[in-house]
Amino acid sequence: MYEIFAKLLKRKKLKAADVTRATEIKSPVFSEWKKGKSNPNTEKLIKIANFLDVSVEYLTGNRFIDDMGSIIREERLKKGVTQEEIASCANISVSELDAYELQDEPIRADIFDDIAEALGTSYFELLYDYNLYDEYIPPHFNGDVVRYEAFKRARDKDAIMENAGLVSHTKEPQLKPRDEKDIKEILSNTEQLLKQDGLMFDGQPASPEAIDSILSAMQIGMEMAKKKNKEKYTPKKYKKD
Numbered sequence: 309m310y311e312i313f314a315k316l317l318k319r320k321k322l323k324a325a326d327v328t329r330a331t332e333i334k335s336p337v338f339s340e341w342k343k344g345k346s347n348p349n350t351e352k353l354i355k356i357a358n359f360l361d362v363s364v365e366y367l368t369g370n371r372f373i374d375d376m377g378s379i380i381r382e383e384r385l386k387k388g389v390t391q392e393e394i395a396s397c398a399n400i401s402v403s404e405l406d407a408y409e410l411q412d413e414p415i416r417a418d419i420f421d422d423i424a425e426a427l428g429t430s431y432f433e434l435l436y437d438y439n440l441y442d443e444y445i446p447p448h449f450n451g452d453v454v455r456y457e458a459f460k461r462a463r464d465k466d467a468i469m470e471n472a473g474l475v476s477h478t479k480e481p482q483l484k485p486r487d488e489k490d491i492k493e494i495l496s497n498t499e500q501l502l503k504q505d506g507l508m509f510d511g512q513p514a515s516p517e518a519i520d521s522i523l524s525a526m527q528i529g530m531e532m533a534k535k536k537n538k539e540k541y542t543p544k545k546y547k548k549d
């Protein structure tokens with residue numbers, strides 16, 4: 309388990325001391341963990357996982373990726389990389405990589421990330437590139453699935469901490485799922501209108517880039533308007549600093 313922790317530190321360019329300062333977990337815990345004498349308890353594991361932006365299952369080696377071995381193989385062949393090269397970068401044996409590619413066994417999540425990194429990609433990028441990512445990405449993310457997933461994790465973490473009373477409400481009102489659904493429906497309807505035949509901008513047919521730009525501007529404007537209305541019509545007694 310410490311092996312996964314060490315890999316995360318290296319990937320994020322951190323030291324154990326950084327985790328100690330951020331989580332207030334005393335350094336002997338990490339020393340004993342590294343020596344294999346003891347493991348952090350559940351409470352400490354949660355703090356460490358949250359700081360490193362992974363799940364406890366990931367940190368403890370209990371999260372696995374299924375049905376992605378064939379995609380790893382296809383991506384490797386597409387980039388002209390040998391199994392030996394990938395196995396060396398991911399610090400696994402060629403036979404292990406071959407078993408993963410043949411989907412004879414699931415891939416432990418941290419090992420999957422090592423393989424993906426060796427291929428110059430990531431889990432969510434592979435999902436997106438192979439049409440397996442089934443979520444709607446707002447236009448202003450420009451199809452950057454990694455940035456969108458980071459945004460979602462930060463948003464969800466803030467919501468969890470706020471609900472637990474660990475942080476105060478931010479001054480800026482937050483959109484609710486219903487608000488996001490309304491915006492998504494309006495954008496979808498507008499996109500259909502913008503893609504109608506014969507639509508022109510500055511005397512030229514509407515390009516996909518022009519349509520994306522319009523939709524992005526609309527989304528930002530609607531989000532700002534909804535937040536402004538929430539701030540305007542929320543009674544002062546319900547507002548928190």
